Amino acid sequence: AQTVTQSQPEMSVQEAETVTLSCTYDTSESDYYLFWYKQPPSRQMILVIRQEAYKQQNATENRFSVNFQKAAKSFSLKISDSQLGDAAMYFCAYRSAASGSRLTFGEGTQLTVNP
Amino acid sequence: KAGVTQTPRYLIKTRGQQVTLSCSPISGHRSVSWYQQTPGQGLQFLFEYFSETQRNKGNFPGRFSGRQFSNSRSEMNVSTLELGDSALYLCASSLVQGSTDTQYFGPGTRLTVL
Numbered sequence: 001a002q003t004v005t006q007s008q009p010e011m012s013v014q015e016a017e018t019v020t021l022s023c024t025y026d027t028s029e030s031d032y033y034l035f036w037y038k039q040p041p042s043r044q045m046i047l048v049i050r051q052e053a054y055k056q057q058n059a060t061e062n063r064f065s066v067n068f069q070k071a072a073k074s075f076s077l078k079i080s081d082s083q084l085g086d087a088a089m090y091f092c093a094y095r096s097a098a099s100g101s102r103l104t105f106g107e108g109t110q111l112t113v114n115p
Numbered sequence: 116k117a118g119v120t121q122t123p124r125y126l127i128k129t130r131g132q133q134v135t136l137s138c139s140p141i142s143g144h145r146s147v148s149w150y151q152q153t154p155g156q157g158l159q160f161l162f163e164y165f166s167e168t169q170r171n172k173g174n175f176p177g178r179f180s181g182r183q184f185s186n187s188r189s190e191m192n193v194s195t196l197e198l199g200d201s202a203l204y205l206c207a208s209s210l211v212q213g214s215t216d217t218q219y220f221g222p223g224t225r226l227t228v229l
Contacts, residue, residue: 045220105158
């Protein structure tokens with residue numbers, strides 16, 4: 001079974017600074033997808049960024065980028081120019097290409113942005 | 116396009132009762148998945164429906180069941196409620212099951228069991 005681990009329960013960053021959230025996963029599969037979701041206090045789960053395992057190029061979405069290291073099974077999220085609105089719980093998630101839409105989530109990292 | 120909607124948003128039940136939660140996916144989306152979120156266990160996959168068929172099931176007891184209708188709307192039912200069933204129940208929809216599509220989540224239903 002696949003597992004996803006986020007080793008940082010809490011992180012903080014100053015507004016306008018850069019922060020990196022860590023995620024590692026364990027799988028024996030070669031075809032899968034990785035995601036970062038954000039869950040603000042409203043509890044609405046919002047997709048931040050996604051990465052297909054077959055793509056070597058790291059995904060980027062505006063201020064959000066990932067460092068995908070397939071061999072190391074590592075998938076970190078970098079948030080540049082942090083904004084107050086980035087404060088939320090961030091979840092790393094794994095989806096096998098062979099198991100439909102089922103997501104396996106990490107424990108989450110609570111990000112605080114200080115003004 | 117409207118997002119995923121879930122009703123009701125909040126629910127209070129007592130032990131032994133049963134409850135039904137509803138999820139309406141984004142228009143055109145055919146896959147609906149359900150997740151349970153608790154402080155202790157985190158986010159756990161319950162089940163997935165596609166074209167009215169359950170395609171995946173997580174490790175939950177038989178008290179948890181679901182179904183999907185022809186319009187892709189989905190319901191989940193929990194019978195004989197236990198205190199431990201108190202959680203945020205999230206529904207997510209995607210265009211096609213098993214594709215590269217991304218899942219989009221609803222706002223959740225907060226269930227409290229007293």
